[in-house]
Amino acid sequence: MIKAALSVLLVLVTVSSTFGKYIPKTGRRIPQTLSRGWGDQLIWAQTYEEALYWARSRNKPLMVLFHLEDCPHSQALRKVFSDDNELQKTLDEDFIILNLVYETTDKHLSPDGQYVPRIIFVDPTMTVRADITGRYANRMYAYEPSDLKLLISNMQKAKKLLKSEL
Amino acid sequence: MIKAALSVLLVLVTVSSTFGKYIPKTGRRIPQTLSRGWGDQLIWAQTYEEALYWARSRNKPLMVLFHLEDCPHSQALRKVFSDDNELQKTLDEDFIILNLVYETTDKHLSPDGQYVPRIIFVDPTMTVRADITGRYANRMYAYEPSDLKLLISNMQKAKKLLKSEL
Numbered sequence: 001m002i003k004a005a006l007s008v009l010l011v012l013v014t015v016s017s018t019f020g021k022y023i024p025k026t027g028r029r030i031p032q033t034l035s036r037g038w039g040d041q042l043i044w045a046q047t048y049e050e051a052l053y054w055a056r057s058r059n060k061p062l063m064v065l066f067h068l069e070d071c072p073h074s075q076a077l078r079k080v081f082s083d084d085n086e087l088q089k090t091l092d093e094d095f096i097i098l099n100l101v102y103e104t105t106d107k108h109l110s111p112d113g114q115y116v117p118r119i120i121f122v123d124p125t126m127t128v129r130a131d132i133t134g135r136y137a138n139r140m141y142a143y144e145p146s147d148l149k150l151l152i153s154n155m156q157k158a159k160k161l162l163k164s165e166l
Numbered sequence: 167m168i169k170a171a172l173s174v175l176l177v178l179v180t181v182s183s184t185f186g187k188y189i190p191k192t193g194r195r196i197p198q199t200l201s202r203g204w205g206d207q208l209i210w211a212q213t214y215e216e217a218l219y220w221a222r223s224r225n226k227p228l229m230v231l232f233h234l235e236d237c238p239h240s241q242a243l244r245k246v247f248s249d250d251n252e253l254q255k256t257l258d259e260d261f262i263i264l265n266l267v268y269e270t271t272d273k274h275l276s277p278d279g280q281y282v283p284r285i286i287f288v289d290p291t292m293t294v295r296a297d298i299t300g301r302y303a304n305r306m307y308a309y310e311p312s313d314l315k316l317l318i319s320n321m322q323k324a325k326k327l328l329k330s331e332l
Contacts, residue, residue: 022207022254031206033197040197041188047213050268088188102216 038065038099039082042092048106051098055124061158062122063091064109065099073144074117080145087152094159112140119143119151121158132157203244204231204265205254214272217264221290227324228288229257230275231265239310240283246311253318260325278306285309285317287324298323 034044045051048064055062067074081087091097103114108128110118118141121129132154133140135147143151200210211217214230221228233240247253257263269280274294277286284307287295298320299306301313309317 021249022205022251022258024207024258029207029209032200032210034200034212035197039188041190041195043195044198046200046266047268047270049271053268083187085188092188092190100212102213102219104213105215 034099036067036069036099036101037078037082038067039088039091039097042088042097045096045098048098048100048104048109051096052122052126054096055122056126058096059124059161060094060096061124061129061161062096062098063155063158064120064122065097066101066103066109066114066118066120067099067116068101071116073142076145077117077143080148081151084148084152087148087155090152090155095155112138115139115142117142119154121154123158123162125162127162129158129162200265202233202235202265202267203248204233205248205257205263208254208258208263211262211264214264214266214270214275217262218288218292220262221288222292224262225290225327226260226262227290227295227327228262228264229321229324230286230288231263232267232269232275232280232284232286233265233282234267237282239308242311243283243309246314247317250314250318253314253321256318256321261321278304281305281308283308285320287320289324289328291328293328295324 033040034046035042038044045054045062051062051064054060067078069075103110108130109120111120111128111130118139119134120141121132123129134143134154135150136142199206200212201208204210211220217228217230220226233244235241269276274296275286276284277294277296284305285300286307287298289295300309300320301316302308
């Protein structure tokens, strides 16, 4: 019932907020989300600089997720990633998260090359956790959909923060 | 009629895609958009690196818009900015666009300081157009809601590209 009411509200908001507004020649587009389908209920950082700032100031580990919207491996991982409530809850409560479709200039984020999907953890001390790896020797930070349990266990590792020497 | 059908479709998509999925303790959130309310129908770059790449490869000028979600001046400008169909159409067709709530490391994007709202144009030759300014001597890249016509005329200036020396 609440769900239905929410949906009606959403329609009203959508219709009223788009009424008379600019519509592209090619037709109305679905607004881009920062989540890009990896967890619509999570709060995503927009840029690496912003994510690092949040990680330091909130003393939480950062997960950086490199992907491409038209890559079938990324799409398959995204499906199980966004459907897993345990993973989503842990990310929401204990992590700073950033998903990127474009590489940064920081070489530390590609310890063994630039490929997608690729998941890199960064400690709030700003140290890239190159020690937290997946199952594949040639692409150490790649995960397949069947590796979700490993990813969750790696998240637990990332939650054990390195001690700052400051 | 089409609008109504679209709305119903949106409800169905929304309900079906969120059914059984993770909901934060604090309640369901509205997914963050890349537009952040500055033009939901436009295609926004996520990061400065991505925006520069698009500007170069598509030979279009870049508009970088610095703002803060809880800044009343940003909110006031956003309202007229997102409501103006001429501005939205020009941005959609002729510009690469990026809105940021966090400063980049590139000092060229803050020629006279870091403040919001602030709009900086960048030529596809990667040159920051420090010559395209607003009305205020102490904050040269700030715009008030009443400055929308000036902003549109500055967009026309930015569209006259600098010649690459290559």
